[in-house]
Amino acid sequence: MSKRDYYDVLGVSKTATDDELKSSYRKLAKKYHPDVNKEPDAEEKFKEVTEAYNVLTDKQKRAAYDRFGHAGMSGAGANPFEGFSGMGGFSDIFEQFFGGMNGATQQQQRRVQKGADLKTTLVLTFEEAVFGVEKEVTVSRYDTCGRCKGNRSEPGTETAKCEYCKGSGEIRRTQNSIFGQFVNVTSCDRCRGEGRIVVTPCKECRGEGRVRVTKPLMVKIPAGIDANRQIRITGEGEAGPRGGVPGNLYVSIVVKEHAVFQRRENDILLDLPLTYWQAALGDRVEVPTVDGPVELEIKPGSQNGETIKLREKGVPFLQGNGRGDQLVNLKVVVPKKLTEEQRRLLTELSKTMPREKIGKTSAEKDHDDKGFFSRIKDALGSN
Numbered sequence: 001m002s003k004r005d006y007y008d009v010l011g012v013s014k015t016a017t018d019d020e021l022k023s024s025y026r027k028l029a030k031k032y033h034p035d036v037n038k039e040p041d042a043e044e045k046f047k048e049v050t051e052a053y054n055v056l057t058d059k060q061k062r063a064a065y066d067r068f069g070h071a072g073m074s075g076a077g078a079n080p081f082e083g084f085s086g087m088g089g090f091s092d093i094f095e096q097f098f099g100g101m102n103g104a105t106q107q108q109q110r111r112v113q114k115g116a117d118l119k120t121t122l123v124l125t126f127e128e129a130v131f132g133v134e135k136e137v138t139v140s141r142y143d144t145c146g147r148c149k150g151n152r153s154e155p156g157t158e159t160a161k162c163e164y165c166k167g168s169g170e171i172r173r174t175q176n177s178i179f180g181q182f183v184n185v186t187s188c189d190r191c192r193g194e195g196r197i198v199v200t201p202c203k204e205c206r207g208e209g210r211v212r213v214t215k216p217l218m219v220k221i222p223a224g225i226d227a228n229r230q231i232r233i234t235g236e237g238e239a240g241p242r243g244g245v246p247g248n249l250y251v252s253i254v255v256k257e258h259a260v261f262q263r264r265e266n267d268i269l270l271d272l273p274l275t276y277w278q279a280a281l282g283d284r285v286e287v288p289t290v291d292g293p294v295e296l297e298i299k300p301g302s303q304n305g306e307t308i309k310l311r312e313k314g315v316p317f318l319q320g321n322g323r324g325d326q327l328v329n330l331k332v333v334v335p336k337k338l339t340e341e342q343r344r345l346l347t348e349l350s351k352t353m354p355r356e357k358i359g360k361t362s363a364e365k366d367h368d369d370k371g372f373f374s375r376i377k378d379a380l381g382s383n
């Protein structure tokens, strides 16, 4: 499923101010909040507008989004909106705008600890970074305990109500201030806000709710990824202790050097060595590209350092619109050793050629001689 543009989601222009974003988000969040809207896709829509709002009101994230779109936010399949998998984050955001909610939302408010983020590195070949790839990474992490499903009690046993908070998970203290009376609500630290106490801890995880596992994970690398980028895979970090939301996995991308290609943003650079006579007489040569070899025409009189562009043979743009080019840099190579016969022929040949003088080379002079008007004609005529 392709993601909708964040600006479209919020129905604002690309130049929307924070106030405009806020006002639009307020309207949409009110409309789609799952406590209010019972349509089946309301929650999805609510998440979508919230995600868009969170990114666009964060200066750095917005800049990244404007430049790279969704790809700039995260890697393939990753949800850029951290903390959303937990209901905690859900109601927090709502609270921020509309003040306290009651009923269902209030109960979901109990904070559970989020699992730690994990980091790993993935080494790609040059071609894998160009075309994208699906690769396995192995991470050692805490995962939800399979025996107790993360609820920490030995299966078949019951938890007991926390006596300290009477099972509510919260400690309420009424306070008086010059603004009037208000209730200060904090999470119960006996039961850590859960309202229940484990009586018989699970044997597998000793009541932790999570166990250490080494797990292979498939990571999808989008075509055109650059070295030193990081991909976030939401929810693939450590499982949170006591059934908390999992952290994220961050995959750093390292790209191996290629034997002949170099990359400059979305262009691929290739040095093509040519002999003096190939450059002088012209030739057709086969050059490698990431799509396989192509035939390239070397024009007679080609100069060292000239570049030939192979359109659309570069690296795909992360956004999926087209590709960069391959730039073939001509390098005229002078032979270091000659046979007797070659030396004789070359000496013969040299007698027919004028020497180059300091200043402009003969090729540059030819270029100048074409004259101002004919160059304008050239520029207008071709390309």
Ligand SMILES: [Zn+2]
Pocket: 145, 146, 147, 148, 149, 150, 152, 153, 202, 203, 204, 205, 206, 207, 208, 209, 210
């Ligand atoms: Zn367990």
Ligand SMILES: [Zn+2]
Pocket: 162, 163, 164, 165, 166, 167, 168, 169, 170, 188, 189, 190, 191, 192, 193, 194, 195, 196
């Ligand atoms: Zn308690």
